[in-house]
Amino acid sequence: MDDQQRTLAGPWGIIILLGVELIIYVLFLALLLVPGGEILAAEALLLVAAVFYFRRNPALGARIQQLFAAHARIAWIGAVVLVLLIPFFIASSPYWLFTIIIAGLFLTACLGLNLQLGSSGMVNLASAAFYAVGAYAAGLLALGWGWPAWITLPAGAVMAGLFSALLFVPVLKTKGHYLALVTIAFQFMVTILLDNMEWTGGPQGLKNIPLFSVAGYSFNTAINLGFIKLPAYANFFYLMVLVVAVVGVASQRIYSSWVGVTLSTIRDDEIAAQTFGVQVNRWKLVIFSLGNCFIGLAGAFYSHLVGFISPPNFAFDKSLVMVSIVILGGMDNVFGVIVGSLLLIILPEKLRVVQDYRFLIYGLVLIIMLIFRPRGLVPFKARDFLDLAGPVRRKRAASASSTVSEGGA
Amino acid sequence: MDNSRVFWTEDLSIAFGGLLAVDRVNLDISRGEILGLIGPNGSGKTTIFNLVTGIYTPSTGDFFFEGESLLGKPAYQIARKGIARTFQISRLCLDLSVLDNVFIGMHYRQKYWLVDAVFRRRLLAREVSQARDRAFSLLGVFNEELVDLAGKPVGTLPQIDRRRVEICRAMAMEPKLLLLDEPSAGMTPEEMTELMQDIKKVQEESEGISIIIVEHDMTVIRSISDRVVALNYGRKIAEGTFEEVSDNAEVREAYLGKRGHRL
Numbered sequence: 078m079d080d081q082q083r084t085l086a087g088p089w090g091i092i093i094l095l096g097v098e099l100i101i102y103v104l105f106l107a108l109l110l111v112p113g114g115e116i117l118a119a120e121a122l123l124l125v126a127a128v129f130y131f132r133r134n135p136a137l138g139a140r141i142q143q144l145f146a147a148h149a150r151i152a153w154i155g156a157v158v159l160v161l162l163i164p165f166f167i168a169s170s171p172y173w174l175f176t177i178i179i180a181g182l183f184l185t186a187c188l189g190l191n192l193q194l195g196s197s198g199m200v201n202l203a204s205a206a207f208y209a210v211g212a213y214a215a216g217l218l219a220l221g222w223g224w225p226a227w228i229t230l231p232a233g234a235v236m237a238g239l240f241s242a243l244l245f246v247p248v249l250k251t252k253g254h255y256l257a258l259v260t261i262a263f264q265f266m267v268t269i270l271l272d273n274m275e276w277t278g279g280p281q282g283l284k285n286i287p288l289f290s291v292a293g294y295s296f297n298t299a300i301n302l303g304f305i306k307l308p309a310y311a312n313f314f315y316l317m318v319l320v321v322a323v324v325g326v327a328s329q330r331i332y333s334s335w336v337g338v339t340l341s342t343i344r345d346d347e348i349a350a351q352t353f354g355v356q357v358n359r360w361k362l363v364i365f366s367l368g369n370c371f372i373g374l375a376g377a378f379y380s381h382l383v384g385f386i387s388p389p390n391f392a393f394d395k396s397l398v399m400v401s402i403v404i405l406g407g408m409d410n411v412f413g414v415i416v417g418s419l420l421l422i423i424l425p426e427k428l429r430v431v432q433d434y435r436f437l438i439y440g441l442v443l444i445i446m447l448i449f450r451p452r453g454l455v456p457f458k459a460r461d462f463l464d465l466a467g468p469v470r471r472k473r474a475a476s477a478s479s480t481v482s483e484g485g486a
Numbered sequence: 487m488d489n490s491r492v493f494w495t496e497d498l499s500i501a502f503g504g505l506l507a508v509d510r511v512n513l514d515i516s517r518g519e520i521l522g523l524i525g526p527n528g529s530g531k532t533t534i535f536n537l538v539t540g541i542y543t544p545s546t547g548d549f550f551f552e553g554e555s556l557l558g559k560p561a562y563q564i565a566r567k568g569i570a571r572t573f574q575i576s577r578l579c580l581d582l583s584v585l586d587n588v589f590i591g592m593h594y595r596q597k598y599w600l601v602d603a604v605f606r607r608r609l610l611a612r613e614v615s616q617a618r619d620r621a622f623s624l625l626g627v628f629n630e631e632l633v634d635l636a637g638k639p640v641g642t643l644p645q646i647d648r649r650r651v652e653i654c655r656a657m658a659m660e661p662k663l664l665l666l667d668e669p670s671a672g673m674t675p676e677e678m679t680e681l682m683q684d685i686k687k688v689q690e691e692s693e694g695i696s697i698i699i700v701e702h703d704m705t706v707i708r709s710i711s712d713r714v715v716a717l718n719y720g721r722k723i724a725e726g727t728f729e730e731v732s733d734n735a736e737v738r739e740a741y742l743g744k745r746g747h748r749l
Binding site for chain 2: 326327330331334335336337338339341342345346348349350351352353354355356357363367457459460461462
């Protein structure tokens with residue numbers, strides 16, 4: 078064991094680690110690029126086999142985890158480079174690039190929802206409504222006053238945050254199922270209002286919202302690099318990666334801080350939290366608003382990505398998808414939300430090859446996953462604060478090797 | 487004596503519907519004292535804890551901490567004054583690590599906010615390492631092994647360790663008054679004795695802390711408390727040393743019926 082650990086700490090470990098990342102990457106790209114359903118079936122089988130294999134050999138899984146923890150920085154650099162290269166590999170199919178951008182927007186929104194639902198236990202089934210608030214705010218500001226996209230983007234986020242105030246009373250007074258009902262009602266109110274108000278364009282929605290452009294550079298132009306021509310969506314893709322990175326890092330930092338501890342305690346037991354001096358109400362309002370800001374940001378992005386928004390884009394089913402992403406991916410776990418959004422946005426697109434049976438299979442997959450992983454694909458993990466305060470941990474780990482081995486941050 | 491009293495109640499009462507769960511109870515506790523609160527089930531012991539920690543609001547009466555009335559203050563403010571408690575049925579967050587659970591006790595001393603969480607990671611790392619050292623020393627008072635389990639979810643620990651974590655969480659608040667609600671519930675006699683020694687140790691380490699302990703087990707009360715108050719049907723029926731209270735006819739009747747033998 079010691080011998081193996083030493084090898085894993087050296088260059089071999091790095092090679093294995095990058096190999097693991099590369100395998101996942103290739104499987105992901107193959108899923109998008111190989112037409113037909115066979116690749117999906119093959120990868121599904123491979124996944125099932127892998128799950129069974131890792132169940133049989135938990136030590137192997139643990140060792141891979143250790144590997145990633147030991148070379149965290151390299152793992153991150155590798156992952157970022159691979160992600161940034163995605164447009165190069167799928168330059169031939171802008172459709173998939175667009176789907177990935179949409180997955181990224183859902184990811185952004187779901188990180189916000191995860192703060193509410195996952196971290197603090199506030200059920201919000203009106204996420205599509207706040208998505209709409211962000212999208213319409215950006216669209217109206219851009220159309221009416223010609224605000225540039227780099228202002229409307231944060232403006233959409235702020236608007237969604239401000240609109241949260243409409244739900245402050247129920248957020249404080251109700252819990253669980255009751256809060257769910259109130260937010261559902263709010264969701265329907267918003268879509269009905271959007272459908273009927275003149276100044277939001279009614280059922281026609283907003284047309285010709287200017288697409289992103291920064292300092293005269295329109296995001297609608299293809300990138301010609303000489304050796305390869307990237308579709309225009311590549312611009313949006315890189316902006317999406319930036320947004321996701323900002324929101325994701327912020328979420329992860331909130332999780333792995335005192336604030337995360339506070340929110341978890343509020344989620345698990347409000348009375349206990351109060352008796353330890355936590356201002357439960359204040360935190361709930363702050364997190365509810367912040368979560369909606371993230372959702373609104375995604376909405377504003379959507380506006381400038383497609384240039385056309387109408388009420389059906391923000392119907393209740395979108396809220397359900399977002400909640401499913403958080404629950405299936407894993408509550409209060411940023412990585413879970415990443416896995417969840419990729420899976421739930423990309424899988425239905427891939428399932429188009431089976432046409433009529435698409436949603437049947439999709440539903441089946443969800444049910445199976447919930448049976449086998451009721452706490453999500455990447456479940457909540459106890460924070461490892463020993464990890465954050467590095468030096469002492471290493472000292473302790475040396476003296477008692479049986480201490481915590483899983484990496485947190 | 488009177489000057490040193492940290493906490494007292496004045497005719498504290500609460501009615502749930504027609505039921506007077508706590509009926510004009512006057513309690514007081516001095517600095518460094520351990521007060522045992524006994525009484526049969528439903529006599530209002532836990533309700534008193536809920537009243538003085540702000541979970542319930544008294545119907546009438548008042549309660550004072552260090553000379554200041556805390557009546558009507560929200561629970562979080564009362565906590566910040568220096569009153570910590572444990573619960574009869576454990577209210578730990580089972581999914582969270584031992585360390586996280588203890589950290590919440592330090593919550594209100596942390597001058598740390600959302601923006602800091604995102605942008606000031608060095609500050610956080612420094613605070614975490616200080617808080618962790620404190621948590622380790624608290625856990626260490628109880629059980630050195632708990633320190634090694636600090637990263638494990640509380641749900642994986644045995645009952646006695648959970649109790650200890652709960653008391654550590656309360657102690658992390660550096661309270662002046664600690665309310666222990668049946669700390670020995672669900673424990674074997676050996677575990678109980680161990681826990682009581684732990685509590686004594688905690689009290690010695692933080693001089694001046696006052697403890698009110700609700701307990702059903704009379705050996706525990708006898709061994710640990712300086713003074714005992716007995717309740718029945720929400721009223722105070724006796725007060726004094728353990729011997730005085732246990733010899734009290736009304737107390738024996740409450741526990742054992744009319745012709746009880748010695749406790």
